Amino acid sequence: xxxxxxxxxxxxxxxxxxxxxxxxxxxxxxxxxxxxxxxxxxxxxxxxxxxxxxxxxxxxxxxxxxxxxxxxxxxxxxxxxxxxxxx
Numbered sequence: 001x002x003x004x005x006x007x008x009x010x011x012x013x014x015x016x017x018x019x020x021x022x023x024x025x026x027x028x029x030x031x032x033x034x035x036x037x038x039x040x041x042x043x044x045x046x047x048x049x050x051x052x053x054x055x056x057x058x059x060x061x062x063x064x065x066x067x068x069x070x071x072x073x074x075x076x077x078x079x080x081x082x083x084x085x086x087x
Contacts (some may be wrong), residue, residue: 048084
């Protein structure tokens with residue numbers, strides 16, 4: 001029970017992404033839930049783990065982001081996988 005509470009607290013600490021869009025080759029825009037500001041970020045690395053991908057940003061104020069396959073549309077998922085292969 002205590003472990004579930006700890007996991008829930010850790011999950012609540014992470015910002016949830018409301019919007020992620022590719023602007024240029026490495027420049028992306030990202031907006032977090034409950035934050036009206038849209039940030040422009042550069043992706044340093046994309047790791048493909050099959051069912052999810054991990055995005056690492058160059059800016060230190062933005063934490064790494066895990067995107068699961070069922071969280072995005074099929075076309076967006078294919079674009080993420082293509083970007084991961086190109087790196």
